[in-house]
Amino acid sequence: MVMGTLTQEVEVVVVGAGPGGYPAAIRAADLGKEVMLIDERAELGGVCLIEGCIPSKALIHATELVEHAREASKFGISFGEITIDIKRLSAFRRSVIDSLTGGISMLCTKRNIEVVKGRARFVGSNQLAVEGGDVASVKFKHCIIATGSRPIVLPTAKDLDLWSSTEALELREVPKRLLVVGGGYIGLELGFVYATLGSEVSVVEMLPSLLTGVDSDLVRFVHKNAKRRFKELMLSTKVTGVRAVDGAYEVALEDKNGKRSATFDRVLVAIGRRPNSENLGLETTNVKVDGRGFIQVDETQRTADPRIFAIGDVVGGYMLAHKATREGKVAAGVIAGHAEAFDNRAIPAVVFTAPEVAWAGLTEAQAAEEKLDVTIGRFPLTALGRAKAMGQTDGMVKMIADRESQLILGVGIVGPHASELVAEAALAIEMGATLVDLEATIHPHPTISESLMEAAEVALGLPVHTLPPR
Helix, strand or coil, X not given: CCCCCEEEEEXXXXXXXXXXXXXHHHHHHHCXXXXXXXXXXXXXXXXXXHHCHHHHHHHHHHHHHHHHHHCHHHHCCCCXXXXXXXXXXXXXXXXXXXXXXXXXXXXXXXXXXXXXXXXXXXXXXXXXXXXXXXXEEEEEEEEEECCXXXXXXXXXXXXXXXXXXXXXXXXXXXXXEEEEECCCHHXXXXXXXXXXXXXXXXXXXXXXXXXXXXXXXHHHXXXXXXXXXXXXXXXXXXXXXXXXXXXXXXXXXXXXXEEEEEEECEEEECCCEEECCCCCCHHHCCCCECCCCCECCCCCCECCCCCEEECHHHHCCCCCHHHHHHHHHHHHHHHCCCCCCCCCCXXXXXXXXXXXXXXXXXXXXXXXXXXXXXXEEEEEHHHCHHHHHHCCCCCEEEEEEECCCCEEEEEEEECCCHHHHHHHHHHHHHCCCEHHHHHHCCCCCCCCCHHHHHHHHXXXXXXXXXXXXX
């Protein structure tokens, strides 16, 4: 690896240019700091933009257009045979990435943020060595670690050419038989994409349900659609081995009925992610790392080493881009001397399946586990005018509130545009809104957003479009 010869001094250096790192750099620069941003990639944006959130949503949008076209006959609209040009679809995906990465580069340039390509490693509490760039080392007053995470590899098949989400999103091919290992959000999102593209998709999940951690009454809508669009759903099933056979993969499976094997053209492993905290030279600092590799931080994102902050996937919690962005802004603000902390009450989460699932605040399961006295209002989309007009009534909105104070504690949504609606739910929780606040807020008609108001009405015992509780 070629290294530069220069040593530079800078006020703030950010290691990692993903959705946590580059906003942190931009915010620090806007607050008057001299900033350097270091990343191994030639492009800025990190996993989320280059091989995660953004390309996956481009493919999901495209493939859902196909599904809507196929279902259009129920509206009296018919199309000819639908064809999918994989090369053009891949080019569209790439154009979205290029546009956004270019935009980030421009924003950094306009703020005089020095961008350095290379791999950074700590050689002390105030210095980094950089491999592969023009700058050999950087002395800093403060550093923000934003190195993100990477896919977990299937332990039984480390030496095989299996797909992670990275390879799946490159659209290298559309395999006839695709096995998705993992029934979480990444596996299901990509499973729906490839099923629409023409693959026979099978999903194997070692736990008894899809989307573990999401309330079951929300998941059931996704489960129903997955059964329709996938060849097979294998729950409570383990993958005990994978071997390459004649250009395909023979997968050993085990469930309550015993052992069996099945053959697939490709295997996509989506069983979670692990933090990128190794080989950073953290042992030369006072930074503390827990047993799972996550860097420990306080509410200001500061590590045990007062000069060093950490944000995003590498600190654990929800591994979500928008959480990393918020943490990056907090860290930059604290470095600039502002009184800031990551004290958010709700981190919205979204699964871009069919239908979409989103939630913010407490889930119903968490409320039960904490033995909270709550009232719950469920409003089905079958009773919503806009959902009926769209022909998309599979879904519901669930409102969870403290029974006595009526303070909204959590909201769960499944159905069309859930990813957009959840922002209102998060704002309600952050602002300390009550059921009455939400119910009394006039929502435009006819819209999907009315479902939030309707769910609040149900929780209050005063529904208009469903029967009142007995």
